[in-house]
Amino acid sequence: MVLDLTTFLGHLHPLVVHLPIGILLLAVVFEFLSYLKKFEELKYALSFTLLMGFLAAAVASGCGYLLSLDGNYDPLTLNNHKLAGILLAIVSGVLYLLTINPFKRLLAGNRPLFSGLSLGLFLLVNYTGHLGGTLTHGADYLSLNWIGAEVLQKPATVGDALLFEDLIQPMLDKRCAQCHREGKMKGNFSVHNLADLIKGGKSGSAVVGGEPEKSELYSRITLDPSNEKHMPADGKTPLTADEIRIIKWWIEKGMAKKGEKISKLKDVEPIKPLLAKALGLGVEISNPSDVPNSEYRINPDIPEGVTVGLIDSLRNHGLSVRIMLHKPLMLDLTLPSGSGNKLNEAKPFIRQAAKNVVLLNLSQNGLTENDLDFLPMMINLEKLRIEKNPITDAIVHQLEGLTHLEALNLNETKITKSCLDRLKQLPNLKRVYSWHTVDK
């Protein structure tokens, strides 16, 4: 219980600390403004302001001391901050005393001396604040180093990128370094560089090459968010699923090494789109069939969505609409069998949705190829079912531009062999069903 209260009060430090900063700076402002005739009255407020500043500084120092017991801060900076903070409280207290009886006499009306001391107070506030800022946000948080720094070259291709330097390090910097870095090593652990990662922290080495399950880093970020040990802790932005996947891959395939070019590694293809995305490069898939997971193989030409209400309009016109994916919007349209007469009215809406249609089923509706004049617009169509319709070989013209078409069902139609031969020109067409036509 006592321990908890200490921690709680300690955690108040970052909050309370802004009070003395504000109040004491205000006191300094009062002191100098009161030289001006217009603000002369402010000197009467000075005493009280200093008292408030002193009290706030004392409380902040107390909380700060409790927080420092948590450890995990750079000891040197911490020590300086502590001393400066205590000194600040003392100095503000002394200045306050100098404004009241009986100590007022000590100055003997030497106003410039008091102003000089106030200036000292001002500098001390700044110095202490700076050290405090360094402890929480890091030395490079407010830094002008970037002016002269060499801009890191963005790799031109995924293969050129260095797995650790270009991908992993930036991720860790973004997600973990706020708490795990030089100067604020929570859990005695820093993600500053690979050596630190391998050295690990309180719980041992953070990465074990080839074995994500044994790597503390990986297991902590994949724990259930409700678990106390889940990282990042305390509601800080967690790593995305993609980031976690890349880190796993780096530990697994990259053996958690550094300086390794991605092109040197094996089995890159499956994860390449992810890497490209993380690097901000365009997606390049050299051989789509190498990509095992359906999540990746999404045709980029499919528009993100359709006009509001279009799906309802399609449904109201007798079509059954199955949403296969929300982003981009992939649609599976079915005209229930025996409702071919509804097609004409639905056509304007079908045309509007044409590029989003991936699967289309118009089977058993008494349709001819002339009814299907919207087919050439469905450039992203992957599977088409037009079986059990009086369709003839002329359908080929409607299908010519459908470069994504993968499966075509022409069962029980009036097509002949010449149609099948001409369909072979479609680049992605893998399966054509022609039962009860050319093959009985």
Next chain:
Amino acid sequence: MSDHHHESFKLNTPEFRLLNNSLDRRNFLTKTSLGIGALALGTLMGNRVLGNVVSSIASENPQATLEEEILRALPHFAPKAKRVVYLFMSGGPSQFETFDYKPKLAGMFGQSLPDSVRQGQRLTAMSANQSIFPVVPSIYKFSQQGKSQTWISEMLPHTAQVVDDLCIIKSIHSEAINHDPAITFFQTGNQLPGRPSIGSWVSYGLGSDNKNLPTFIVLVSKNASKDQPLYARLWGNGFLPSEHQGVQFRSGKDPVLFLDNPQGYDGADRKEMLDYLSKLNTMQNEPYGDPEVQARITQYEMAFRMQTSVPEVMNTSDEPDEVFELYGPDSRDSGTYAANCILARKLLEKDVKFVQLYHQGWDHHGGLPAGMAKQCKDTDQPTAALIKDLKRRGLLEDTLVIWGGEFGRTVYSQGKLEAKDYGRDHHPRCFTMWMAGAGVKPGISYGETDDFSYNVIKDPVHVHDFHATVMHLMGVDHERLTYKFQGRRYRLTDVAGNVVRDILT
């Protein structure tokens, strides 16, 4: 119908006073506290707890809205399978006489199962007291079939013809060793009754593609020995709204019980009657917000549409002879496994999302050779025919076919071992299932067992993994389809399950 029926209801008679004044203490507290709770919940959880799913939480009915948000995010990725047909071989078919070829057992007939293999693992009470565990090889021969050169038993000559379409998983393992918990585990993801079945989850998550038929339909073979029971809770909805339960279609005059109009009623004003009933139910439900009332309304309407659609789909008289020949001699006898396979194809053609067939009689503790012969004769040809039929019709493109039981059987013989007769006890540690069709690699075998098919030695697939994979093929991230019940969120795989990515195309 007289005119007053066209006005909206006016229920000002004393009988309805209670209903009209129904903002009682309980309702008041429920409504207001939920509202306040929801506001707090929304602030506390933000969008984080449920991933990107929850974008807003309205205050009126937080539960419904959260569930709606979860459903609205579906499908999570483009599904490969639009429909599933799950051929459940109830009783636990032996892997030794079907798919898991173990040539090394041939010379070990009658030898005791080495302790190093069994490792003291638990057995059922039926064979645990046996003094020896004599190894028994398959009495049936195996041969390599198809382009994939897959080993398959001579008992499955028809399945052998379609083996290049199958993805055979030899490393399925379960946690339950007896029928009830094992089949409940397969059906619901938990060994104890009470959770929704896999078909109900699919129905709840993905909805219907055919408004005139239930999303989840169950067919039970009549021509199987009922050695182990089946019961409706296996296709029950658990805590999901009850319109998602599996609807069993029976053979004979009444495919769905109580669907026909009573004698002497022609049904002409049925629709009108249901419309008014629905209004009444809606009114009743307004103050109480019980999802079961909503479910009942939905079911009445579904039943009405099924009065037309069911007789139509059950009628196989216009199927050509060639189809009956394909599915085998039993297929003309409605209610047999073969006839059910034809029916399943017809339901799939109508875009029914989840069709589950059950065929009992695989529980061969004794007399296994004869038992297997009968079971295989009843199921082999229709099963293979279903694959062939779906394939030629182009339906295998987006239909997932699953075959399997609740566990496998032991390498050792239970009871008396004779040269031509033996039995096998339950074995959950490894057994064989297969999948075919949408999204799974055809013509492969996945996972390996040891020489005794006793332990998995490569690529184990747990029941939860199987569930996760089926859901994945349907476009569902099994970790994101949840339903809150008794204070916590449940999913089909609860807290486990990994998608078996290696078998996906």
